[in-house]
Amino acid sequence: MPLSGLAFPIIDPIAFSIGPFAVRWYALAYVVGLMGGWFYAKRLAARTALWTPSPQPKPTDIDDLIVWVALGVVLGGRTGYVLFYNLSAYLAHPLEIFAVWRGGMSFHGGFLGAALAIILFARSRGLNALTILDLASTVAPIGLFFGRIANFINGELWGRPAPDFPYAIVFPHGGPIPRHPSQLYEAFAEGLILFIVMAIAVRRFGFRKPGLVGGIFLLGYAMARIACEFFREPDEQLGFLFGGSMSFLAGGITMGMLLSVPMAIAGILAIALAARGRTRPSAATEAA
Template structure:
């Protein structure tokens, strides 16, 4: 019998105040990235103070939230949000774009580096291994929300999503009764959120974290991140149902997620090629003390 994905999206309800699992996943992602970023900072991976790192973390957090939401609005559902602009604020219902969030992070990093005189890609190389933590938790949030499910499958690990179009009109009681009798098994779908959790979260984090433990040429860590994410996302899109308002863009299989991921593959290859002739930056022997210069130039801008 296939698993029925039926979670309450609200984790905690205190009177009128509701804390959604989706929001908690983002908080866990930020907390995990902060903790591991502090470890990388302590090992000298970025020559700045803890105060400067705190600023970077804040900038990146804003970039993820604002960029992710605006990216979803622009790339996936512009017409709907133009008709109902206040719905843009309903982030707890889901609707975040990784590619928009990535652009937000890149912009936030650029603003921060101009203040602290760090080479831009030294900052991005520092941040890149932390990103899969948020990606992984975000995909778990998608799974709990029962959104971004995959195509129908007969595989034994297929799962049943009540928000799928063939089931969305059923009540919770009807769904559980039919599930208990096995009548919902024919509606099983790929749990594409869990595929992405594994690839974009666990695998990508493990590879980048292990790879970046040793000094690497500038651009290499960022290039590896872009290449692997682009490949993973492009592959999973083959079994993930595109947003209903967009559908397939061409050939009966090309999705917006694949279109947005292809440039990442290209950029990743170019950055890795450029890293072959870039300096290898050894960890700083000491982190500047508060009140002193927050960062030293580490190369051309």
């Protein structure tokens, strides 16, 4: 017997079609997130006061950087999902690895892919890799926000059962039980709230202490993701890694939580080192 709950707002996952070519909301979320990040990054890169004495990137650097980041996000996100979330299935059907239009992206994998791309890009342009990572961290919540909204439109990555929650939603593929709209929780926490936190951090510290702003992002995202994981249904093929049950109060450790712990530790270390001036390049390095 279906329990009471809000009906899921049925939205076609295909935003529009041009002949046989279909554009999905999920793909548009990536495009809007990357373009929004590019626009915001260009504005921040043009403000000299935020950078002195760190090397300031040129507007053309940001134009080229977005291509590197896009490749890093897609390749890293897909690789992370295959390795962390569904390795056995992809080993059985390896060609499915390339079917990215069917979904299956990992934020943690995309983060690592983007970070590697940024480091390689910064070295190729003679820029400080940590400050460019700081810049990317500032704009990353834009993509996170639109990505989680796309997850909601697709009716995927739904929340844990919440039959007594007044705003629980019955998802089309989530069974008859009303569930937390955890995608919207993540859009709010990892997207909107983290964006505000990062904007305040940049206004307060700028990019003058390499690694500080990036550390704030790492710690902030990890905290937001771990908190939201308590409302999100674990991936079906993984379930709870340790303990837990279907009940929210029972908790349990999920893959999302586990992958966020190293991010939190790295964030704390980055903040501590940057605050003590340990990440600033030496005078000899700057002269070189």
